Amino acid sequence: MGEKIQTEDYKNREPIIVADNVTMIFNIASERFNSLKEYFIALMRHELRFKEFRALKNISFNVKRGEAFGLVGTNGSGKSTMLKIIAGVLEPSDGTCTVRGTIAPLIELGAGFDPELTARENIYLNGALLGYRKEFIDEHFDDIVDFAELRDFMDMPLKNYSSGMVARIAFAIATITEPDVLIVDETLSVGDFLFQRKCEKRINELIENDNVTVLLVSHSIDLVERMCDRVAWIEKGDLKMLGPCTEVCEAYKHYRK
Ligand SMILES: Nc1ncnc2c1ncn2[C@@H]1O[C@H](COP(=O)(O)OP(=O)(O)OP(=O)(O)O)[C@@H](O)[C@H]1O
Numbered sequence: 001m002g003e004k005i006q007t008e009d010y011k012n013r014e015p016i017i018v019a020d021n022v023t024m025i026f027n028i029a030s031e032r033f034n035s036l037k038e039y040f041i042a043l044m045r046h047e048l049r050f051k052e053f054r055a056l057k058n059i060s061f062n063v064k065r066g067e068a069f070g071l072v073g074t075n076g077s078g079k080s081t082m083l084k085i086i087a088g089v090l091e092p093s094d095g096t097c098t099v100r101g102t103i104a105p106l107i108e109l110g111a112g113f114d115p116e117l118t119a120r121e122n123i124y125l126n127g128a129l130l131g132y133r134k135e136f137i138d139e140h141f142d143d144i145v146d147f148a149e150l151r152d153f154m155d156m157p158l159k160n161y162s163s164g165m166v167a168r169i170a171f172a173i174a175t176i177t178e179p180d181v182l183i184v185d186e187t188l189s190v191g192d193f194l195f196q197r198k199c200e201k202r203i204n205e206l207i208e209n210d211n212v213t214v215l216l217v218s219h220s221i222d223l224v225e226r227m228c229d230r231v232a233w234i235e236k237g238d239l240k241m242l243g244p245c246t247e248v249c250e251a252y253k254h255y256r257k
């Protein structure tokens with residue numbers, strides 16, 4: 001297990017992620033439509049009414065280089081939304097989020113994959129989405145397949161893969177190089193315990209040796225407690241608590257609605 005960074009050390013470190021007053025508003029249709037036709041008629045007549053839903057409310061925090069930063073919170077609290085904003089997949093409605101460096105996001109299982117293509121083709125597709133050149137994937141192909149332990153399944157279409165198998169491929173590609181920021185959203189939870197252990201080891205190596213910053217979202221508080229230095233607890237869109245891992249996890253575990 002990696003040595004955790006002492007909290008005081010952070011003050012001197014360079015922030016790699018700066019979330020400044022991030023607010024995310026989703027417009028959700030407030031009426032139900034029985035068909036797409038009805039929906040389009042309402043749209044044409046400008047009769048569509050939307051309700052504003054604040055998924056994140058004025059969230060601010062910094063993550064320092066080399067830090068393992070956790071996000072906890074109950075279902076639907078805005079964790080994945082926050083990660084998508086950090087990864088640049090979503091634009092915040094208000095506030096800013098800046099990231100200095102390259103990001104390898106493992107956000108939604110299967111995002112960046114095409115189920116009709118084989119695993120082999122998907123490794124190239126996903127690699128391209130992460131910005132890797134074909135020659136680079138050629139060079140690292142065996143490492144990816146070995147890490148995922150799926151050599152016999154390379155020519156099978158991804159739609160026939162189990163969710164754990166997809167997670168194996170996704171994790172193997174994302175960690176083949178050292179990104180500046182590795183984002184892991186629950187991806188590991190579908191892997192079996194052996195693979196989870198292997199991923200944890202790999203993440204710890206990245207943190208220790210290469211100064212990779214890790215953002216981890218997990219409902220496994222044990223995992224968060226083992227891996228993270230600091231944790232932000234986001235509850236129903238609000239930043240409820242931000243601080244050292246043990247303190248925040250302890251408070252979160254005692255949370256009653
Ligand atoms: N594209 C969208 N349109 C409308 N609402 C959305 C959209 N994406 C997320 N939301 C809403 O924002 C809220 C936060 O969702 P989010 O996925 O960030 O939660 P989460 O903390 O990751 O939850 P979980 O622990 O279940 O993964 C939820 O109420 C969700 O319904």
Ligand SMILES: [Mg+2]
Nearest residue numbers: 079080081185
């Ligand atoms: Mg989520």
